[in-house]
Each structure stands twice: as structure tokens, then as C-alpha cells.
Amino acid sequence: MSKKNLYSLLAVLLVAATVLSACGPKATPAPTSTQVEIFSWWVGGGEAAGLAAMQKVFEAKYPSIKFVNAAVAGGSGTNARAVLATRLSAGDPPDSWQAHAGQEIIGTYVAAHQVAPLDDFFKSTGFGNVLPKTLLPLISQDGHPYSVPVNIHRSNVMWYNPKVLQEAGVTAVPTTWDEFFAACEKIKAAGKTCLALGPQWTAMHLLENVMIGTLGADGWSKLWQPGADWTSADVTKALDNYAKALSYTNSDHASLTDWQPATKLVTDGDAAFNIMGDWADGYLENQPPDGLGLKAHTDFDWAPTPGTKGVFVFLSDSFVLPANAKHPDATNAWLTVAASKEGQEAFNPVKGSICARTDCDPKLFNEYLQSAMKDWSTDTVVGSLTHGVVANDAWKAKIDTALGLFLADPTKVADFQAALAAACKSDGACK
Ligand code: GAL
Numbered sequence: 001m002s003k004k005n006l007y008s009l010l011a012v013l014l015v016a017a018t019v020l021s022a023c024g025p026k027a028t029p030a031p032t033s034t035q036v037e038i039f040s041w042w043v044g045g046g047e048a049a050g051l052a053a054m055q056k057v058f059e060a061k062y063p064s065i066k067f068v069n070a071a072v073a074g075g076s077g078t079n080a081r082a083v084l085a086t087r088l089s090a091g092d093p094p095d096s097w098q099a100h101a102g103q104e105i106i107g108t109y110v111a112a113h114q115v116a117p118l119d120d121f122f123k124s125t126g127f128g129n130v131l132p133k134t135l136l137p138l139i140s141q142d143g144h145p146y147s148v149p150v151n152i153h154r155s156n157v158m159w160y161n162p163k164v165l166q167e168a169g170v171t172a173v174p175t176t177w178d179e180f181f182a183a184c185e186k187i188k189a190a191g192k193t194c195l196a197l198g199p200q201w202t203a204m205h206l207l208e209n210v211m212i213g214t215l216g217a218d219g220w221s222k223l224w225q226p227g228a229d230w231t232s233a234d235v236t237k238a239l240d241n242y243a244k245a246l247s248y249t250n251s252d253h254a255s256l257t258d259w260q261p262a263t264k265l266v267t268d269g270d271a272a273f274n275i276m277g278d279w280a281d282g283y284l285e286n287q288p289p290d291g292l293g294l295k296a297h298t299d300f301d302w303a304p305t306p307g308t309k310g311v312f313v314f315l316s317d318s319f320v321l322p323a324n325a326k327h328p329d330a331t332n333a334w335l336t337v338a339a340s341k342e343g344q345e346a347f348n349p350v351k352g353s354i355c356a357r358t359d360c361d362p363k364l365f366n367e368y369l370q371s372a373m374k375d376w377s378t379d380t381v382v383g384s385l386t387h388g389v390v391a392n393d394a395w396k397a398k399i400d401t402a403l404g405l406f407l408a409d410p411t412k413v414a415d416f417q418a419a420l421a422a423a424c425k426s427d428g429a430c431k
Helices: 003-023 047-061 075-089 103-110 119-125 162-168 177-189 200-222 233-246 259-267 279-285 328-339 341-351 367-378 393-408 413-427
Strands: 035-039 066-069 096-100 151-154 157-160 193-196 271-275 301-304 311-315 317-319 380-383
Touching (some): 035 328, 047 066, 047 279, 047 341, 075 096, 075 259, 096 103, 119 328, 151 367, 157 162, 157 259, 162 177, 162 271, 177 193, 177 233, 177 271, 193 259, 200 233, 200 380, 200 393, 233 413, 259 271, 259 279, 279 341, 317 328, 328 341, 393 413
Parallel strands (some): 035 066, 035 096, 193 271, 311 380
Antiparallel strands (some): 096 317, 157 271, 157 301
8 A cells, every 4th residue: 555545544544533433422521529429328237238339339430539428327218318308408419319219309309400310421321221111201300311220129028037937837928918917816826026117117118018918009009190099998998907017016116226126026036027128138138247147038038018919019229410519520420330230230239129220130139139130020010108109208298297196096097097188189199
């Protein structure tokens, strides 16, 4: 090739490279911020370890950004979300915070203009293409995505101690609430607590599961949509079942510090059952100090909560970009890790959840989590109340107030139902 031809070939290649780079995904400039403050409620057994695993991936990828862990203790975010609300109203948001897919994001943070849309992030990373099609609408408003989901959790899991069941003569794991109550009679007669419960948010968690197990997936979903009827006889039946379930719980539940002590009552052999999300799996199976290091099927076992076989009560943790973010480049770096296969594969097997991404390697997950993956793809999926999917904060707060009164006197089913119906009218779907 002559020198002249070589030069023209080089010139053509240079132009082609420039054009190609302009067409490809926009290269994000390297972040210059020196720290990122990540706010969550992942402090306790199992939860902190999951976050630490993702932090490790972040630190390896962005060594110049200091990871500041601003987690506030308290399962389901009860304390953390109060602290967050104060910070948001003072105009002092963390660089990113944990937020549940569904109404917690759309009906709360988006409605209050506290978070920014992530269209550019989704476009440049292609993240939307690896998310379940059902999840995208729950983090989007008017077609704009507002958060990066890191996982899928399941709320309707009944953890149990097979030895306690066996010793009490309970030969079959209950699949309906009536069977559950019959089992409780035997467990009570054997001198054990039937159903381990913790502080008030775990009572709401139990409430959603009893209601779904009584009303069915469809009946539950309708309660969150226009035309909802909270005064029906079916709802009365569900609340009667709930009152009965409460009668089999440990009397000191309100003073338990969080969900872990309630779950531990089961594995210590003091109680038979605990209805808790599958973050409990991280706590039960992780080796100490991150968990109890227990053996599935021997030290504990699991089944869908009564009446919910074939139903997956879902929630998803995600992270957001604040409106008027202080360090958008650092937030972007965190969201990049939270969205990545590497980040999600590090986080979820430890946290006790499955990836929000559809392309994680199942072999990295234990038997329980592999079963959750299967159920997630085949079951009827409904949303959790306690963990932000079906109701925004205003509605949920009204339900929580009604629940607090009911827990103080669980004979008052009619008052409870009336308060729930009023909450739907004032702040919910019955408006
Ligand atoms: C949920 C959250 C889970 C887990 C749980 C218990 O609200 O989505 O990730 O942290 O609370 O704390």
C-alpha cells in the first residue's frame, strides 16, 4: 500500500471511530465526588451483611469514593423512614436511599417531587431490558423510571421449627388458617408459643398475610383499587382470622426489638411458626456473625403462609436519585453498582432475596432462594402493604394507626374494620 493510500485509510478509520463512539452508549465522565452517603435500614442480622457485600463491589469499582453507610436500625424502615422524612423536609437528602417499588416511590417520593427521574441512567445502561416487565411500571410514572431495584423479596413465608411441630404431634404443615389454628391448639397444649411475633410492623406483616390467605390474591388486590370494598363480609372473616392468629402469639411481642428476636424464638424451639419475609433466610442461613448458621429442613423449614400456595406476595428494594442531588456523579456510581449483575449477585444471596435482574446465576443461590426464583416466575404475584407496594405513605399511616388501636384490644374487629374502611375513603382507593 502506498503512503498516500495508508494515510487515507487511517483518516477513514478515524472518522468511523468518531462516528461510532458518538452513536454508542454515552461514556459517563468519571465521578469527581469523594464520598457517597447511602441510606437504608439494613443494620441487623442478614441485612447488614447483604449491604456490606454490595459495598465491597462499589469500593473495588470506585476506590476514590468513600462509602458512607447511613443505615438506621429498625426492620421495614420504621425508624429509618422517619429520619429520612425529617432530612428530606430539611432539604438534606442522603445521596441515595432505600425505597420500595410501588406506591412508596410513586405515591410518596415522586408525588412529593423528592426524587429525580432516571431516564438517562436507564438509557445508557440498558437496565430496563433486564428487569421483569411487571416491575418497571411499579417504579415508573408517565413512562419515566424513578428507581433502581436491587431485589425481589417475598413476604408470605411461614418459617417453622420441624422439631417443635413433631413434638406437639402436628403431622402436616398447615395450608389453611383453620388448619393453622388446629395446629396451634396442639402446640399450645405442648407448652409452646404457636406464632412468634415482634413489634408493630411485624403485626402489619402478619395482617397482610392473613388477609391474603383468607381473601385470595384477587380479593386482596381489589382492596387497593378504585371500587374497593373494605366493609364486606369477606374482610370481616379475614379480620376475625387475624384476631384469632394474634391470640396464639407471644404476649411480649410489642417489646421485642425487631423481627430477628421473633424469628429466633422459632429456631430456639420456643415457638413453632414465624411469618416473615425471606430476608429471614439470610439471617437463618448466613454463618455467624452475619446470621445463625442454621441448616434448612433440620433447624428450620418453610412453607407459603396458610391459604397462599401459588401466590407470591412481593416487594422490591430499590435506590433512588434525590431531586437536587448534592453529588449526582457519586449517586450515579452507586446506582451503577446496584443495577449491575455483579452488585446484585453479591448482594442477594447474602440478603436472602432474589435479583431484580433476570440474568443472575441461580447456582449462586441456596435452595430456599432457588425455590423463590421458581415461584416468582410461576405464581400469581400480589403486592405487599407493609413493604410499600400497594399503598402510599398517607394511606398506610392511617392503617397503621387503626392497627395500633386494634392490637391494644383485638376483640374490637368491627371497630378495626370501620377504621380500615375510613382509611380507604380518606387516603386510599375509595376516595
Ligand atoms: C423490608 C425490606 C427488606 C428487609 C425488611 C426487614 O421493608 O424491604 O429488605 O430489610 O424490611 O427489615
